[in-house]
C-alpha cells in the first residue's frame with residue numbers, strides 16, 4: 001500500500017464521501033442510508049445481537065453490515081432500513097452507526113471482482129493505526145450525513161440561531177444533536193459567514209451534576225472568555241462577569257447575561273442573549289440546548 005499522510009488521505013476520502021452523499025441525496029437533506037450503501041456495494045444490512053455496535057464484513061460481491069440489536073426487533077429494523085424515507089428516518093444513532101460502517105468501505109478498492117483493502121491510516125498523534133481509523137471513520141460518517149455544501153446552505157438559511165432552529169436542523173438532517181454540534185464546531189467558516197459571535201452548547205444533567213455533552217463555537221471570532229473555555233465533557237460551570245452562577249436547569253427560556261470579552265489584552269463586558277430549551281434524555285436525566293449570542 002502506498003504510504004500516504006493521514007491528513008491528505010482523510011481529505012481525499014472526505015471529498016469522495018461528500019460527493020457521493022450529495023449525488024445520491026440530490027443535494028437535499030436528509031441523506032438516506034440505503035442508496036448510499038448500495039453505491040458502496042453493501043448487499044445487506046442485518047440486525048442481530050453483537051458484542052459491538054456494528055461491523056462490516058466483505059464477501060465476493062461486496063459488503064455486509066451487521067448492527068447490534070437485542071434480537072426482538074431485527075426484522076422490523078431491517079424493514080425500516082429498507083424503507084427509510086424523508087418522512088420516516090431511522091434513529092439518528094443507528095444512522096450514524098451505518099454511516100460509520102460505510103466510511104470503512106472507502107478504504108477498499110471496489111473496481112475489481114471483490115473488495116480489496118487498498119488504503120490505510122498510519123499510527124500517529126499518540127494514536128494507534130486502529131484508533132486513527134476509527135476516529136477518522138467517525139469524521140467521514142459525519143460528512144456523509146452532513147456534506148459541507150449542503151450543511152452550509154442549510155445553516156446559512158437559518159434566520160436566528162436558537163435551540164429550536166438547531167433542533168430543527170438536527171431533525172431534518174437526521175443526526176443527533178451531539179453529531180451536529182461536533183460537525184458545526186469544525187466548520188469555522190459557517191460561523192464567520194453568519195457572523196455568529198457566541199456558542200451553542202448541549203448540557204446533560206446527571207443527578208446533581210451538569211456536564212457539557214457537546215459544544216460548537218467559532219474559532220476565529222472573538223467570543224466571551226467564559227464561552228471560549230467551554231469544552232465537551234467538562235463539568236458545567238458558568239459565571240457572569242459579576243460572579244453569578246448560570247444554571248441551565250433554572251434559566252428562563254430567554255435571558256441575558258454580562259460576560260467578559262478579552263480584546264487586545266484589555267477586558268471589556270458584553271451582553272449576551274441566552275436561549276434555552278429542554279431537549280430530552282441523551283443517556284442523561286435531562287438535557288438542555290443553550291445558545292449564547294452577543295447582542
Ligand SMILES: [Zn+2]
Pocket residue numbers: 100101104134137
Ligand atoms: Zn469502525
